[in-house]
Amino acid sequence: MVKIGGNIIDDEQLLSSFLKKFAAISDKKILIHGGGKLATRMAEKMGVSQQMIDGRRITDAETLKIVTMVYAGYINKNIVAQLQSVQCNALGITGADGNSILSHKREKGNIDYGFAGDIDRVDVSWFTQQLLSGQTLVVAPLTHDAKGQLLNTNADTIAQEIGKALSSLFHVVLIYSFEKPGVLQDVENENTVIRKLHVGYYQELKETEKIFAGMIPKLDNAFKAIEAGVEKVIIGKAEELDMLISGNAGTTISHE
Amino acid sequence: MVKIGGNIIDDEQLLSSFLKKFAAISDKKILIHGGGKLATRMAEKMGVSQQMIDGRRITDAETLKIVTMVYAGYINKNIVAQLQSVQCNALGITGADGNSILSHKREKGNIDYGFAGDIDRVDVSWFTQQLLSGQTLVVAPLTHDAKGQLLNTNADTIAQEIGKALSSLFHVVLIYSFEKPGVLQDVENENTVIRKLHVGYYQELKETEKIFAGMIPKLDNAFKAIEAGVEKVIIGKAEELDMLISGNAGTTISHE
Numbered sequence: 001m002v003k004i005g006g007n008i009i010d011d012e013q014l015l016s017s018f019l020k021k022f023a024a025i026s027d028k029k030i031l032i033h034g035g036g037k038l039a040t041r042m043a044e045k046m047g048v049s050q051q052m053i054d055g056r057r058i059t060d061a062e063t064l065k066i067v068t069m070v071y072a073g074y075i076n077k078n079i080v081a082q083l084q085s086v087q088c089n090a091l092g093i094t095g096a097d098g099n100s101i102l103s104h105k106r107e108k109g110n111i112d113y114g115f116a117g118d119i120d121r122v123d124v125s126w127f128t129q130q131l132l133s134g135q136t137l138v139v140a141p142l143t144h145d146a147k148g149q150l151l152n153t154n155a156d157t158i159a160q161e162i163g164k165a166l167s168s169l170f171h172v173v174l175i176y177s178f179e180k181p182g183v184l185q186d187v188e189n190e191n192t193v194i195r196k197l198h199v200g201y202y203q204e205l206k207e208t209e210k211i212f213a214g215m216i217p218k219l220d221n222a223f224k225a226i227e228a229g230v231e232k233v234i235i236g237k238a239e240e241l242d243m244l245i246s247g248n249a250g251t252t253i254s255h256e
Numbered sequence: 257m258v259k260i261g262g263n264i265i266d267d268e269q270l271l272s273s274f275l276k277k278f279a280a281i282s283d284k285k286i287l288i289h290g291g292g293k294l295a296t297r298m299a300e301k302m303g304v305s306q307q308m309i310d311g312r313r314i315t316d317a318e319t320l321k322i323v324t325m326v327y328a329g330y331i332n333k334n335i336v337a338q339l340q341s342v343q344c345n346a347l348g349i350t351g352a353d354g355n356s357i358l359s360h361k362r363e364k365g366n367i368d369y370g371f372a373g374d375i376d377r378v379d380v381s382w383f384t385q386q387l388l389s390g391q392t393l394v395v396a397p398l399t400h401d402a403k404g405q406l407l408n409t410n411a412d413t414i415a416q417e418i419g420k421a422l423s424s425l426f427h428v429v430l431i432y433s434f435e436k437p438g439v440l441q442d443v444e445n446e447n448t449v450i451r452k453l454h455v456g457y458y459q460e461l462k463e464t465e466k467i468f469a470g471m472i473p474k475l476d477n478a479f480k481a482i483e484a485g486v487e488k489v490i491i492g493k494a495e496e497l498d499m500l501i502s503g504n505a506g507t508t509i510s511h512e
Contacts, residue, residue: 042325046301065330069298073329074321077398077406081352085404091353096337098347098391133385135354142333148341150333 001029001166003159004177006036008238009075016082021241023088028131028170030162031090032139033079034155039063039070059114059152067152071140079138091135095119095143096150098126101158103143103151117143117151119158122165156218160225167229174230175245176218177238182251183219187212193236197253199223222253257285257422259415260433262292264494265331272338277497279344284387284426286418287346288395289335290411295319295326315370315408323408327396335394347391351375351399352406354382357414359399359407373399373407375414378421412474416481423485430486431501432474433494438507439475443468449492453509455479478509 002022008014022031039057043050043066051058059067076092083090095101095117103117130137139162141155156176163174182193185205194205202219205211211219222233236243236250243249258278264270278287295313299306299322307314315323332348339346351357351373359373386393395418397411412432419430438449441461450461458475461467467475478489492499492506499505 042302045303046298068333069325069329071329072333073325073327077324077328077350077352080350081400081406082404084352084355084400084402089355091349093347094333094336096333096340096346096348099340099345129389144337144340146340148338150337 001032001159001163001172002175002177002238002241003032003034003155004238005034005155007179008177009033009036010038014239015079018238018241019079019082019088020086023083023086023136024242025245028136030127030131030137030139031079032141032155032159032162033071033075034141035067035071036075038074039067042066042070053111056113056116057152058112059116061115064115064150064152068142068150072142076138076140083136083138089135090138091130092138092140094140094150095153095158098130099123099144099146100126101139101143101153101161102146103153104145105149105151115149115151117145117153119143119153119161122161124165124169127162127166128169156221160221160230163225163230164228167231172230173232173234173245174222174225175234175236175241175250176222178235178250180237181240181249182236183215184212185210193249194251197251198256199226202253219253226253226255257288257415257419257428258431258433258494258497259288259290259411260494261290261411263435264433265289265292266294270495271335274494274497275335275338275344276342279339279342279392280498281501284392286383286387286393286395287335288397288411288415288418289327289331290397291323291327292331294330295323298322298326309367312369312372313408314368315372317371320371320406320408324398324406328398332394332396339392339394345391346394347386348394348396350396350406351409351414354386355379355400355402356382357395357399357409357417358402359409360401361405361407371405371407373401373409375399375409375417378417380421380425383418383422384425412477416477416486419481419486420484423487428486429488429490429501430478430481431490431492431497431506432478434491434506436493437496437505438492439471440468441466449505450507453507454512455482458509475509482509482511 048062080090080092102121143153185192233253240249304318336346336348358377399409441448489509496505
């Protein structure tokens with residue numbers, strides 16, 4: 001499973017070369033994509049003002065309409081068509097399709113995120129059936145509440161939840177595409193990639209404050225996925241996908 | 257199989273009540289939807305001028321982007337989410353998904369239609385597999401050329417081609433949603449619905465000019481579908497879906 005974000009999606013050439021590498025993976029595979037800048041540009045063009053709190057988009061009704069068009073329409077279908085052109089039989093979905101990912105609207109706390117979904121259930125048998133029929137799934141970051149409402153859902157979280165759910169049946173490797181070549185010891189120096197990370201070493205790095213604070217939520221989530229059964233989480237540049245998989249680049253997070 | 261167009265899609269209440277009736281059909285089913293006015297409104301908002309020739313949209317690159325967003329994103333996923341809310345397990349697709357409908361870019365003749373697709377092949381086994389797994393397919397009017405290009409494709413034609421292809425394995429009934437209650441003998445009088453139409457009677461009506469000229473291409477296509485193995489084509493108002501199916505409304509076109 002590979003999750004890609006805006007830095008790949010927004011760059012046509014980077015995306016095309018990434019998709020070729022992704023198509024070449026011979027194992028069963030799932031691609032989860034985020035949104036990128038196109039949704040923001042579309043909102044500007046349509047005069048819908050975007051509210052961001054702590055880097056998260058607040059999804060009001062008009063914004064939900066835009067992300068449904070951009071994520072599930074434009075980005076998802078263009079990725080599918082491109083994968084088909086390199087002999088990768090892709091099926092593009094949201095969590096509403098096949099009732100594959102059920103969520104509920106996030107409760108209003110201090111912040112009202114609007115139409116944002118927190119995941120309740122991933123349908124393992126649905127994913128398994130589609131994968132076993134030889135298809136590659138391309139997942140847009142939208143889920144549904146089974147009451148007719150689509151909900152904007154964080155792509156990192158979708159990747160993690162699908163990974164955890166499928167780990168009961170498959171050996172799951174979860175790859176997070178990242179702007180940096182991996183988890184860095186010194187955030188200013190790309191040559192300080194931590195190549196292997198397991199629970200003990202991670203605790204040590206946290207205690208001695210040798211890890212960039214901004215990475216901690218992401219890494220905590222990665223370790224939760226490992227505890228839930230995911231075999232490996234790999235963090236690194238999507239451009240180096242083949243090397244990430246072979247273990248020759250990025251940060252590999254595992255039990256041991 | 258039911259094809260719906262703009263008159264249903266553009267009216268939230270009509271669409272919602274139609275989808276409930278559609279969900280209640282117990283047989284395996286496919287919904288093919290057109291575009292509606294939303295794509296035109298989006299194009300206006302985004303300052304993309306729309307060229308229409310003989311009622312057909314010319315699909316330039318910017319227009320393709322818009323219809324991909326609106327048809328495959330907004331309309332398709334909202335229909336899927338609504339069907340899920342009435343216990344109909346829907347999967348929304350374009351012809352690129354699962355490589356289900358292959359087409360080629362229409363050759364430039366007197367008119368250059370741009371990114372418009374003419375269908376080459378419907379993957380019967382793909383459709384069969386998805387239907388047999390208990391899913392209802394919701395098809396947006398886009399196909400692909402297997403070279404990475406999405407193509408805008410007429411929804412009536414998609415419905416017809418899927419119907420013809422599936423008729424080798426299933427008894428296919430093809431329902432075309434229409435503004436009028438059926439094929440009318442007198443286009444000004446909605447009480448003149450022709451209830452049953454077969455080849456002989458159709459020829460007679462054509463020869464005696466007792467049929468509205470504008471209906472002839474649609475009916476010629478319906479008879480082609482019948483010749484290719486489709487059991488019945490029914491034309492009528494989507495609001496009367498249950499009555500169309502039971503044979504108590506609309507025009508039913510068949511061999512005999």
